[in-house]
Amino acid sequence: MDIAGALASAAAALNIVKQLNDVDRSLGEGELRAKIASLYVNLAEVKMALADAQQEIHEKDREIAELKKRTALAKPMIEVHGFSYEAVEGKPTGGLPFCPNCLLEEVQIRPVKVLHAFQCPRCKSHFSRLQYMNAQPAP
Known part of the structure; x- marks a missing residue:
């Protein structure tokens, strides 16, 4: 009731x-x-x-x-090639992007390397061709 x-x-x-x-x-x-x-x-x-x-x-x-x-x-994010990376001073950093499937549930987690691909440790989604992104230090 x-x-x-x-x-x-x-x-x-x-x-x-x-x-x-x-x-x-x-x-x-x-x-x-x-x-x-x-x-x-x-x-x-x-x-x-x-x-x-x-x-x-x-x-x-x-x-x-x-x-x-x-x-x-939650960390600030920036999107590069369809993937969301952690943003530091407006540039992507943090290595791998956040898992897009987990981001839909508002969980920021990064995939880990498993043999020849990347896999999210939480939702077990597989990704290929992910790029490591690190912000360049400011001069």
């Missing part, structure tokens, strides 16, 4: 409380018990929905923290 469902259940519970407050004394004991039981059911739904919402909020907070961490650790 989402927050909107929790609000709907809370509104129903409040409506029942309002009806109980306006109850006519001639109302039968059975009807009174039925309304109280309905109130308990609605309040239980509200409690479950709010617990679900709290869990969802905690998950979003963890995701936000992870994204902030990634952003803080």
Whole structure:
């Protein structure tokens, strides 16, 4: 149940409380018990929905923290021949480019040399004809 469902259940519970407050004394004991039981059911739904919402909020907070961490650790990049390299003073450096597949998931990782090709250690993608790039020191 989402927050909107929790609000709907809370509104129903409040409506029942309002009806109980306006109850006519001639109302039968059975009807009174039925309304109280309905109130308990609605309040239980509200409690479950709010617990679900709290869990969802905690998950979003963890995701936000992870994204902030990634952003803080991300290196500036420059694109050369379709590959993204680490940029230092506007020039490509860092040796090999970042894995383009992992960059789609916002993970900066470089392929490693495996025999005659390059392979990403994370996603296992294979690359050929990668160029080592190093920035020239400023004069």
